[in-house]
Amino acid sequence: MAKHAVLSSGAKLWSSVACSRSELRLDLTLGCGQTFRWRETGEGHWTGVMGGRVWTLTQTDDTLWYHVYNNQDGEESSMKRGASVSLQGSNKSEKRLKEDVKEEEEPLAVTCAQETNEEKMLRDYFQLSVNLGDLYREWGAADPHFRHIANIFPGVRMLRQDPTECLFSFICTSNNHISRIQGMVERLCQSLGTPLGQLDQTSYYDFPQLSALADSSVEARLRDLGFGYRARFLQQSARQILDAHGPQWLQGLRSIPYLQARDALRTLPGVGTKVADCVCLMSLDKAEAVPIDTHVWQIAKRDYKYAAGSGQKSITEKVHRDIGDFFRGLWGPYAGWAHSVLFCADLKKFQKLKEMSPLKQWKKEEEEEEVEKKTVKKKTKMKMEENVTVKDVKPKSACQRKAKMSVKNEGMV
DNA sequence: GGCAGACCTTG
DNA sequence: AAGGTCTGC
Numbered sequence: 001m002a003k004h005a006v007l008s009s010g011a012k013l014w015s016s017v018a019c020s021r022s023e024l025r026l027d028l029t030l031g032c033g034q035t036f037r038w039r040e041t042g043e044g045h046w047t048g049v050m051g052g053r054v055w056t057l058t059q060t061d062d063t064l065w066y067h068v069y070n071n072q073d074g075e076e077s078s079m080k081r082g083a084s085v086s087l088q089g090s091n092k093s094e095k096r097l098k099e100d101v102k103e104e105e106e107p108l109a110v111t112c113a114q115e116t117n118e119e120k121m122l123r124d125y126f127q128l129s130v131n132l133g134d135l136y137r138e139w140g141a142a143d144p145h146f147r148h149i150a151n152i153f154p155g156v157r158m159l160r161q162d163p164t165e166c167l168f169s170f171i172c173t174s175n176n177h178i179s180r181i182q183g184m185v186e187r188l189c190q191s192l193g194t195p196l197g198q199l200d201q202t203s204y205y206d207f208p209q210l211s212a213l214a215d216s217s218v219e220a221r222l223r224d225l226g227f228g229y230r231a232r233f234l235q236q237s238a239r240q241i242l243d244a245h246g247p248q249w250l251q252g253l254r255s256i257p258y259l260q261a262r263d264a265l266r267t268l269p270g271v272g273t274k275v276a277d278c279v280c281l282m283s284l285d286k287a288e289a290v291p292i293d294t295h296v297w298q299i300a301k302r303d304y305k306y307a308a309g310s311g312q313k314s315i316t317e318k319v320h321r322d323i324g325d326f327f328r329g330l331w332g333p334y335a336g337w338a339h340s341v342l343f344c345a346d347l348k349k350f351q352k353l354k355e356m357s358p359l360k361q362w363k364k365e366e367e368e369e370e371v372e373k374k375t376v377k378k379k380t381k382m383k384m385e386e387n388v389t390v391k392d393v394k395p396k397s398a399c400q401r402k403a404k405m406s407v408k409n410e411g412m413v
Numbered sequence: 414g415g416c417a418g419a420c421c422t423t424g
Numbered sequence: 425a426a427g428g429t430c431t432g433c
Contacts, residue, residue, distance in 0.1 A: 033427070170427090173426095173427055173428075174420095174426095174427080174428035174429060175420080175421085175422095175425090175426060175427085175428050175429080176421095176422085176423095176426055176427070176428085177422095177423075177424060177425085177426045177427085178426085178427070179423090179424060179426095180422075180423060180424065180426080181426095181427080183423095223421080226421080226422060226423080227421075227422085228420075228421025228422050228423095229419090229420045229421050229422095229429095230420095230421075231421085233429085269429085269430090270428090270429065270430090271429080272428060272429045272430085273428090273429095274428060274429090275427095275428075275429085278427090291427085293427040293428080294426090294427065294428090295427060296427085312415080312416095313415085313416065313417085314415090314416075314417090315428090316414075316415060316416085317414075317415090318414075318415085343427090
């Protein structure tokens with residue numbers, strides 16, 4: 001393994017973007033399984049690779065802070081520091097950030113009148129031009145179950161990932177665990193990607209290029225790394241893209257309609273309906289794509305009493321289409337985004353958030369609503385809820401209303 | 414169109 | 425089993 005430049009892990013210079021927690025929650029967005037390459041390297045600090053560079057992100061109430069590591073950044077001195085200072089260095093800068101932020105506005109931030117290229121990359125990656133507060137309100141208005149979940153899981157946002165990284169990562173997900181998938185993607189980058197540098201004893205690599213993935217030696221290599229039968233899919237898909245279409249083909253799928261892009265992806269080995277939907281939603285700007293996996297099928301049956309196809313043994317093509325259409329009908333053109341909020345809320349690692357929530361009542365209330373649906377006219381009730389203003393709020397649900405209002409206000413920033 | 418079985422490993 | 429896909433009835 002090659003020796004890498006050690007990225008500076010000393011005091012960081014942080015830049016910032018205005019962004020509230022209701023618009024973006026880093027922990028949920030980076031940890032909900034749409035990407036496999038971000039790690040929480042310090043409390044609330046997320047480090048990963050994006051656009052061929054290593055980034056660390058963190059957030060305060062109204063601000064998203066970022067630091068981009070420079071590959072040639074003071075190689076000699078930071079090497080020494082990196083070895084001895086280690087994590088302490090980043091803890092220090094973390095403290096500095098927090099203290100400084102408390103006392104005055106953005107002291108450590110580079111104040112730059114014009115938007116930097118890095119800020120542009122970040123805005124694009126997190127799709128910050130999409131107003132998540134507005135969307136949550138629309139989904140919630142149409143769907144009581146979503147409304148309950150949304151209070152506990154705000155800021156779950158779709159990333160706009162690199163299509164190559166997204167496609168080849170998700171080919172690895174079939175019949176697999178998330179924990180194992182993470183390790184596999186890591187080894188894929190380590191084995192075939194360009195080294196970007198080392199930080200706190202961890203080496204970072206770019207995601208492999210198509211040409212590297214397409215090499216005929218790749219299947220055997222990846223099988224040795226524990227990819228199993230997926231090794232062949234990865235190599236063959238890369239080969240097929242380059243031979244039949246060219247290196248820019250995946251990017252080009254961003255500008256054609258959802259169903260066309262999905263069918264195009266499904267011609268690749270190892271890419272079925274579910275993986276194709278993930279790639280469409282997470283990297284090809286198809287917000288209406290709703291990936292239906294075993295979890296989402298359970299959610300549909302359990303939380304939406306979705307009966308059609310529940311007699312089926314497995315997720316057939318028809319079940320895919322029907323459940324997808326059901327959710328698109330319910331949530332509208334950004335159904336894929338809404339789906340990821342519920343998917344996130346269903347992950348085992350986030351269950352503690354439900355117990356911690358002051359709105360723990362939600363499950364009970366939901367069950368009560370179910371009963372009411374059968375006896376009372378549902379339409380009337382929902383109309384009442386929508387028209388209620390903060391002043392009119394009854395003590396029982398005051399807490400919930402307030403949360404909703406704050407989502408709305410922060411979303412406008 | 415739908416269903417079974419195989420497919421590689423390992424948390 | 426696990427965030428599926430492919431092949432053959």
